Amino acid sequence: MDLFDRLCGKATGPVGVAVSGGSDSLALLILAHEWAEQSGRALVAFTVDHRLRPEAADEARAVAEICAGLNVPxxxxxxxxxxxxxxxxxxxxxxxxxxxxxxEGGTHLLLGHTADDQVETFLMRARQGSTWYGLAGMQPIALSPVWPEGQGVRIARPVLKRSRADLREELERRGVDWIDDPSNRNPAYERVRVRTLLAGQDRLKTRILACQARLQDLRRLEERLIAHWMREQVSIDGEGVFQLDLSGLPEERLIRALGVMLQIVGGRETPPRKDAVEPLAMRLTSDEPFSGATLGGVMIYRNRDHVSLAPEPEVSGDAAEEKLARARFAAIRSLYGAGT
Structure with missing residues (x-):
């Protein structure tokens, strides 16, 4: 239960739990309920009916019955x-x-991603040519991946180091049945194909997870260094324009930090592609003249040692957008600096 405390210790309001009815999310619900009972925290469970399968409504009702038995809204x-x-x-x-x-006034949403999901993610990202940063996989704590709906919401993954088999044994011991989504057996989806390839490959899974653990350590260090740079070398002027000092950043961190700032200022859910950010970063830190550029909905200028980032006119326009950008900047800097 210490992990729940560490991931959700700063949560306000009820802690949300995403529950589909599958084994991973139901086990998470049971464990979260025990933690909430011990720590005096409130939970609220959410089930999403995508209306893509006729069985989904019945599955949601089944989850609602389990939650009612636990006295979880x-x-x-x-x-x-x-x-x-x-x-x-x-x-x-x-x-x-x-x-x-x-x-509901909550700030933290629990997801039931497991060690098996981490291994699958590693192989999928490796096939796509991801760098070491992406191969580090899902983080135990992260910002909501949607914007602006996810403003102020953090994602927590308390069972990320536990296997799916372990969680199913937990449910079997408690006599809790789970739902098997047929899409989890559909080979049209890459994750399903990767999961099939990994079946019975326990040694390979162990080796991938060991490698990933080291990459996680490197990623936490990298993000702490970016948080330090954001705190010391990024400012916001009276007109809401972000001023960046890019000098002294090693190339890889320069590209990553600039991408994050473009994401924040442009109000996007993800940074621009690396193959677009990299040449921009090189131009901004070279001695060559720079007359300005746009990328990811952001206007980029250079003035002496500083780079200015402002949203394009169609992106900007009111104080609410500027407030969102400031909030996103503060949230990412805080998350990176925490080193969880």
Missing amino acids: HQTLVWRAPKGKQALARRARHAMMAEALRA
Whole structure:
């Protein structure tokens, strides 16, 4: 239970739990309930019905019954405009849960990602050519991946180091049945194909997780250094323009830090692609003349030793957008600096 305390110790309001009815999320619900009982915290559970399968409504009702038995408030969130793509469904799911949690006054949402998910993510990202930073995998604590709906919401993954088999044994000991989503067996999805390849490969999983643990340590160190740079070398002027001192940053950190700042100022959910940020970073730190550029909805200028970032006119326009950018900057700097 110490991990729940560490990840959610600064949470305000009820702690949210995403529960699909599968084994991972149900085990998370049971463990979170025990933690909440011991620590005097309140929980609220969310189940998303994407309306992509007719069985989803019955599955949500089954989860609601389990939550009622635990005396945990439960909400079923329905996607009113369903689309079949996984990426769209994921975004809609996170947006609905973030908005529902904020409406309850909560700040932390628990997800049931496991060590098995980490291994699968490692192999999927390796195939896509990810750098070591991406191969470090999912983080125990992260900001909500949607914006602006996810403002002020953090994602926590308390069972990230536990295997799916371990969690299922936990449920079996307690006599709790789970739901097997048929999409988890559909080879049309890359994660399902990777999961099939990994079946019975326990030694490989162990080796990947050991490698990933070292990459996680490196990533935490890198993010602490970026947080220090954000605190010492980034300022915001009276007009809401971000001023950056990029001097002295090693190349890889320069590209990553600039990408994060472009994400913040442009109000985007992810940084621009590295192959777009890298040449911009090189131009900004060279002795060559720089007349300005735009990338990711951001206007970029250089004045002596400082780089100015301001949202493009169609992105900016009111104090609310500037307040969002300031809040995102503070949230990322705080998350990186925590080194969780």
